Amino acid sequence: MPKLIKDFEIVEDNWQVLGLDGCEASIDVPAGNVIVPLAVWQAQKDQLQARAQTLGVWLNSDQMAEELGDDATQLALVAVYFPGFMDGRGFSTARLLRERYGFSGELRAFGDIFRDQLFFLKRCGFNSFSMPEGTDLEKNLASLQDFSETYQAACDQPLPLFRRRS
Amino acid sequence: MYQYDDYDRKIISDRVTQFRNQTERYLAGELTEEQFLPLRLQNGLYIQRLAPMLRVNVPYGMLSARQLRKLAHIARHYDKGYCHVSTRQNIQFNWPELEEVPDILAELAEVEMHATQSSGNCIRNVTSDQFAGVSSDEIVDPRPYCEIIRQWSSFHPEFAFLPRKFKIAVTGAASDRAAVQVHDIGLEVVKNQAGDIGFRVLVGGGLGRTPVIGSLINEFLPEQHLLSYLEAILRVYNQFGRRDNKYKARIKILVKAMGAEAFAAKVNAEFEHLRDGAITLTAEEVARVARFFPQPSYVSVDESAVESSVQQLAEQNPAFGKWLKRNVRAHKQAGYAAVTLSLKPTGVAPGDVTDAQLDAIADLAESFSFGEVRTTHEQNIVLADVRKDQLFDLWQAAKKQGFATPNIGTLTDLICCPGGDFCSLANAKSIPIAEAIQRQFDNLDYLYDLGDLDLNISGCMNACGHHHVGHIGILGVDKKGQEFYQVQLGGNAGSDAALGSVLGPAFTADVMPQIIQTLIDVYVAKRVEGERFIDTYRRIGIAPFKEQVYAQAD
Numbered sequence: 001m002p003k004l005i006k007d008f009e010i011v012e013d014n015w016q017v018l019g020l021d022g023c024e025a026s027i028d029v030p031a032g033n034v035i036v037p038l039a040v041w042q043a044q045k046d047q048l049q050a051r052a053q054t055l056g057v058w059l060n061s062d063q064m065a066e067e068l069g070d071d072a073t074q075l076a077l078v079a080v081y082f083p084g085f086m087d088g089r090g091f092s093t094a095r096l097l098r099e100r101y102g103f104s105g106e107l108r109a110f111g112d113i114f115r116d117q118l119f120f121l122k123r124c125g126f127n128s129f130s131m132p133e134g135t136d137l138e139k140n141l142a143s144l145q146d147f148s149e150t151y152q153a154a155c156d157q158p159l160p161l162f163r164r165r166s
Numbered sequence: 167m168y169q170y171d172d173y174d175r176k177i178i179s180d181r182v183t184q185f186r187n188q189t190e191r192y193l194a195g196e197l198t199e200e201q202f203l204p205l206r207l208q209n210g211l212y213i214q215r216l217a218p219m220l221r222v223n224v225p226y227g228m229l230s231a232r233q234l235r236k237l238a239h240i241a242r243h244y245d246k247g248y249c250h251v252s253t254r255q256n257i258q259f260n261w262p263e264l265e266e267v268p269d270i271l272a273e274l275a276e277v278e279m280h281a282t283q284s285s286g287n288c289i290r291n292v293t294s295d296q297f298a299g300v301s302s303d304e305i306v307d308p309r310p311y312c313e314i315i316r317q318w319s320s321f322h323p324e325f326a327f328l329p330r331k332f333k334i335a336v337t338g339a340a341s342d343r344a345a346v347q348v349h350d351i352g353l354e355v356v357k358n359q360a361g362d363i364g365f366r367v368l369v370g371g372g373l374g375r376t377p378v379i380g381s382l383i384n385e386f387l388p389e390q391h392l393l394s395y396l397e398a399i400l401r402v403y404n405q406f407g408r409r410d411n412k413y414k415a416r417i418k419i420l421v422k423a424m425g426a427e428a429f430a431a432k433v434n435a436e437f438e439h440l441r442d443g444a445i446t447l448t449a450e451e452v453a454r455v456a457r458f459f460p461q462p463s464y465v466s467v468d469e470s471a472v473e474s475s476v477q478q479l480a481e482q483n484p485a486f487g488k489w490l491k492r493n494v495r496a497h498k499q500a501g502y503a504a505v506t507l508s509l510k511p512t513g514v515a516p517g518d519v520t521d522a523q524l525d526a527i528a529d530l531a532e533s534f535s536f537g538e539v540r541t542t543h544e545q546n547i548v549l550a551d552v553r554k555d556q557l558f559d560l561w562q563a564a565k566k567q568g569f570a571t572p573n574i575g576t577l578t579d580l581i582c583c584p585g586g587d588f589c590s591l592a593n594a595k596s597i598p599i600a601e602a603i604q605r606q607f608d609n610l611d612y613l614y615d616l617g618d619l620d621l622n623i624s625g626c627m628n629a630c631g632h633h634h635v636g637h638i639g640i641l642g643v644d645k646k647g648q649e650f651y652q653v654q655l656g657g658n659a660g661s662d663a664a665l666g667s668v669l670g671p672a673f674t675a676d677v678m679p680q681i682i683q684t685l686i687d688v689y690v691a692k693r694v695e696g697e698r699f700i701d702t703y704r705r706i707g708i709a710p711f712k713e714q715v716y717a718q719a720d
Binding site: 117 | 171181184205287320321325326327393443454
């Protein structure tokens, strides 16, 4: 089973991602821990709601947080896909899911992300990171702590530095 | 100026460690070229035509003597003994070794400087008015807000991978010297009728290949909402700015595509969510930061006595008189003046300074201006608080170092990017064109007769030399491997900002001085009493210039 970083630890990834290469919204969602595309969730919400505790939804980089909106709180996991590491839309998506839509489950970044983005991803509310194959997760863990202090308010620190300076 | 506390020091030192680690991993082959690219850019490091180029932030242009000496040391030790003042008030080193850049960043951190986000698709160094705090037309000193923005934008986790670069400029004066209308966000600090401080917010201005004047989206943003509103703008841009084409990725394209009103509505909707949240500025924080920009301890000077002795010296020394006229500027404090050190003597690349000159500027700052200077977007250096009775001594000292060329605001005080001699983006050289034009106009009396004139040169359409907003703008273009120069007229960077219009087909380098001469001849022939070049242009239009230039070319 592939591994990922979750809550500062390396753990086994027991979720399966559906429809990365595209699929019908009406596709049969297999049993087990499955992360479905937003369109599948939207099309089959009535049936899927019953198993929302073992269900995740993934958003592509051009799908904004508001498209999932309050539904997020029903889900066990929301994943945000990064098609390329220069595409930073997912950083805003994550903050909005956490700060505006109150999502408190597992928020996963996956796709083309790399070590030097982990600190910022974490600050924006991601707590799990599925890195590209071949990534040395042990080494990557350290970068979640690249900075020991920050200026901005974000998901890991609700107060900006100016409200905390002593 | 702002002084770091333990928090600031910790953050910058973490950054140095992080970049050292990234550089080591890159050199060891653990990071790909593609991955290292945004990391090095966000630390100011470009790979240029001949060597890497390191751009060091000078936050809103402020430098202390200690920082100047550190820059001199870096120029000497890590570079070829000089550096360059950029058109965004930053300092650029042209010859550092990649392996040594982490050491340079560590040296900079010692004097509370950094190169964070001086390049890359992120929020860049905030720029401002070089006469902030000393100008008589100032409404509010913009520097505390600049520093607040610097801290908010540094390592902002959400906005490190924007569609494209993002530049913010702030002015607090009636007359805009920070070119706020041609920035991604331009802020004018203002007061409302009740005397409360707020901001006029312009968005979507910019130069580059699609020059645009910014749109006003908020007439009065109350002070405390500054960061929430900026965060709202950036969030809308991060989500909706184009990412499919880097030439259409700046916020100006988004604002144009949506329309300024629709864009403002979207920002306001986002702002309503953020309003009154944790990043709302507190009066304590504004006051804390403002305390770093106190009025210097001015001594009381007998203004009329000193004025008459200065005038007497000017009569005895016409060269001093010329310098007074062009390089010395009125000050809000009686008995003081702001002095611009010219980095535009003929024969030196505009904005270049040597290590020895940097040390000399530090000495001048300590002797004459409370130990501080400002860099300007016109690529000069300002001593902002000089006692008028010391102007003559300063002039003599500045002359020795080659800073007293009395050409500020004239045609030879031109803005010029590094161009094809250094920059890998350039289509054409710009420095030799600047020099040829300076040589054509080497008669000072003639230059003064021509008066205030902005001539700006860019070596490519990325417009680092701000050619769109020069009264005369020159753009280097490449036609089948040959360098040509397009001329634009009528641009302006001030409060009445305007973009220049293209004169006509481009010219080869060798005729450029003559082309500029012809344009000037038309101006001199057509001007009426007291008109600047830009005034005459606005009155008579482009046609008379065009006719004359192309008639001669035929």
